[in-house]
Amino acid sequence: NAGVTQTPKFQVLKTGQSMTLQCAQDMNHNSMYWYRQDPGMGLRLIYYSASEGTTDKGEVPNGYNVSRLNKREFSLRLESAAPSQTSVYFCASSQQGTRNTIYFGEGSWLTVV
Amino acid sequence: AQSVTQPDIHITVSEGASLELRCNYSYGATPYLFWYVQSPGQGLQLLLKYFSGDTLVQGIKGFEAEFKRSQSSFNLRKPSVHWSDAAEYFCAVGVKSNSGYALNFGKGTSLLVTP
Numbered sequence: 187n188a189g190v191t192q193t194p195k196f197q198v199l200k201t202g203q204s205m206t207l208q209c210a211q212d213m214n215h216n217s218m219y220w221y222r223q224d225p226g227m228g229l230r231l232i233y234y235s236a237s238e239g240t241t242d243k244g245e246v247p248n249g250y251n252v253s254r255l256n257k258r259e260f261s262l263r264l265e266s267a268a269p270s271q272t273s274v275y276f277c278a279s280s281q282q283g284t285r286n287t288i289y290f291g292e293g294s295w296l297t298v299v
Numbered sequence: 300a301q302s303v304t305q306p307d308i309h310i311t312v313s314e315g316a317s318l319e320l321r322c323n324y325s326y327g328a329t330p331y332l333f334w335y336v337q338s339p340g341q342g343l344q345l346l347l348k349y350f351s352g353d354t355l356v357q358g359i360k361g362f363e364a365e366f367k368r369s370q371s372s373f374n375l376r377k378p379s380v381h382w383s384d385a386a387e388y389f390c391a392v393g394v395k396s397n398s399g400y401a402l403n404f405g406k407g408t409s410l411l412v413t414p
Contacts, residue, residue, distance in 0.1 A: 190342075217399060226308070228389060228406040229343075236399025244401065276342060284331055284393055284400045285350055290342040 190291035198297045199267045207262040209277030216282035218260035222273040267298040301326040303390045305405035320375040322390030331393030332373040338386045385412045
């Protein structure tokens with residue numbers, strides 16, 4: 187059972203480089219999310235997409251862009267990476283609506299040097 | 300804004316002992332509350348959730364949580380901890396916006412289980 191799949195799992199970037207984190211879900215979910223996790227900070231929402239064709243900013247959107255490519259895929263792009271973006275990134279998905287469980291991928295470890 | 304606070308950053312319990320992890324929420328109406336667990340190097344797995352109704356919620360792996368409106372709390376409990384329960388535990392509250400719905404997480408409680 188694939189669920190939510192993120193690539194790459196590990197990445198090292200130099201400051202100023204760009205990269206895209208890919209996420210795909212096979213559960214036919216409408217809503218998708220990107221969170222970042224930092225020590226002592228819990229998970230913070232970067233962007234989310236309530237349904238195909240819509241995206242909205244979360245708590246910490248600065249320095250990121252997203253694309254909801256289709257219902258399955260939701261990518262996160264760092265245009266000019268900064269050391270402050272060193273983090274673990276989690277993609278998640280759920281059915282649209284407030285009572286549905288949000289399912290998480292296994293995370294992408296990003297280091298910016 | 301809706302938020303949750305986990306007062307304990309680290310907790311250590313002996314294997315076989317009981318466990319209670321604290322979570323306090325800030326929200327005027329009845330919140331949607333969740334507990335997730337994260338094993339080292341892994342994603343998050345849902346343990347249980349509360350939307351309404353019975354205030355004692357049963358989850359997976361022998362965990363339960365009790366919603367107490369008077370105390371604005373949603374504490375996670377387990378009667379007897381196993382070494383495999385060592386992990387990071389996150390409390391979260393559901394937040395609605397104009398366009399959708401997401402979770403706001405607490406900062407987590409790291410559980411260490413000693414022999």
